[in-house]
Amino acid sequence: MLELDLWYLIGLPLLFAAGWWLRGFDARVRAAEQGAAPQALTRGLNLLLNEQPDKAIDAFIDVVKLDPETIELHYALGNLFRRRGEVERAVRIHTHLLSRTDLPAKERANALAELGQDYLKAGLLDRAEDAFTRLLQEPAHRLGALRALLRIYQMEREWVKAIECARRLEREAGETHQVAVAHFHCELAQAALNGGDLDAAKRYIDEALAVHRRSVRALVIAGEIARQRGATDDALRYWLRIESDAPEYLPLVAARLTELLDATGRRAEALNLLRRNLLDWPSIDLLEIAYQRVCAWEGTAAGEQLLREQLRRQPTLLGFEKLLAARSAAAQGDSELELLRMLIHAQVRKLARYRCSKCGFRAREFHWQCPGCTSWDSYPPRRLEELDNT
Ligand SMILES: [Zn+2]
Incomplete structure (x- = not known):
């Protein structure tokens, strides 16, 4: 049975053929020439119906040789092939159009834009980048090309180029890419941090914060850079800003933040921070960190007490599993308790995504x-x- 898309594929040439005959009927001229083009269309149509799309494309290419007015048909067919995931066929159609030196420059630019989309869909990023870079010179395609390049540079993790592209779009199209640009700087900072280049990491993260002062990710990384540079006060300042600006993200830094507070003799403050946020912004991740800290600093009995209190306020299976694990560890040799914990663990694993x-x-x-x-x-x-x- 033919799918809906395929009917489109057949319907399109049919419409073009109908337009053809009507125009011919009105004009009542060029009768001899016009005979050849509908014939080629009909042949292409038959081949499509017989599910021979490659031969059909050849037939349609013949049509465009006979009458450049069928260019629209090529775009429509190319689009359909691309949407159906038959990218090679879309590429053939658009490459053919692009190679026709007798077509107006405007049409060749359109074909190049379509070809770029084909390559993007096929994951051929180098070729797509090349096509869209060439289109930057075409005023009608410049913004579309910049948007496509922005996507490509992100996929290639070319963050410097992505920043440049986003900036141009902000200037030329009035678009806002503030959040993404801050992330691009964060990516650069994280890579520098991973490579041990703290100075470069600091420069990138300052850029990120200049672009987006409240970027949580930038605050997370800025704190880590400061910590590794030995600037403890700065690290604490950045991470504590997450508590005031975006407390739901605190679990991302709570372990490192409380460790640093403890290392500077502020253990009580660290425990306070954890308990306060568990009340206001309860989360399973924060509970895990608080539980570990309380066990280490106040003993396992206090840790278990914290779990029980939190479970009463926010009953979750993931929290309950932690409590079972704590009980099971305390009651060594209770195989039934351990079995229960393992059963629950298997069930709740997917809830932890x-x-x-x-x-x-x-x-x-x-x-x-x-x-x-x-x-x-x-x-x-x-x-x-x-x-x-x-
Ligand atoms: Zn998503």
């Missing part, structure tokens, strides 16, 4: 950019179980 708020993509780890839909800041710092309860 993070989920993109834009596309629903689930991930074991927290992401700043969704691997599914490439949105920035689309992951709430909460586990699936909490997201579904709120």
Whole structure:
């Protein structure tokens, strides 16, 4: 059975052929010449119906040789092939148009833009980048090309080029890319940090904060850079700003923040911060960190007490599993308790995922950019179980 898309594929040439005959009827001229073009169209149509799309493309290419007015048909067919994932066929159609020196420059630029989209869809990023870079010179295509290049540079993790591209779009199209640009600087800072170049990391992160003062990710990284440079007060200042600016993200730095507070003789303040935020911004991740800290600093009995209190306020299976683990560790040799914990663990593992708020993509780890839909800041710092309860 033919799919809906395929009917489109057949319907399009049919419409063009109908237009042809009507025009011929009105004009009543060039009758002999016109005979050849509809014939080629009909042949292409038959080949499509017989599911021989490659031969059909050849037939349609013959049509455009006979009458450049069929260019629109080529765009329509190319688009359909691309949408159906038959990118090679789309590329053939658009490459053919591009190679026709007798076509107006405007049409060749259109073909190049379509070809760029084909390459993008096929994941041939180098070729797509090349096509869209050439289109930057075409006023009608410049903004579209910049948007495509911005996508490509992000996929290639070419952050400097991505920043440049976003800046041009802001200047020329009045678009806002503040959040993304801050992330691009953060990517550069994180890479420098991973490579041990703290000075470069600091420069990049200052840029990120200059672009987006409240960027949580920039604050997380800025604190880490300061910590590694031995600037403890700065590190604390950046991380404590997360508590005041975006407390739901505190779990991302709570472990390092409380460790640093403790190292500077401020253990009571660290415990206060954890208890205060568990009350106001309860989260499974924060509970885990608070539990570890309380166990280490005040003993396992106090840790268990914290788990019980939090479970009464915010009952979650993931929290309950922690309590069972604590009980099971305390009652060594209670094999039934351990079995129960393992059973629950197997059941709740999938509840421990993070989920993109834009596309629903689930991930074991927290992401700043969704691997599914490439949105920035689309992951709430909460586990699936909490997201579904709120
Ligand atoms: Zn997503």
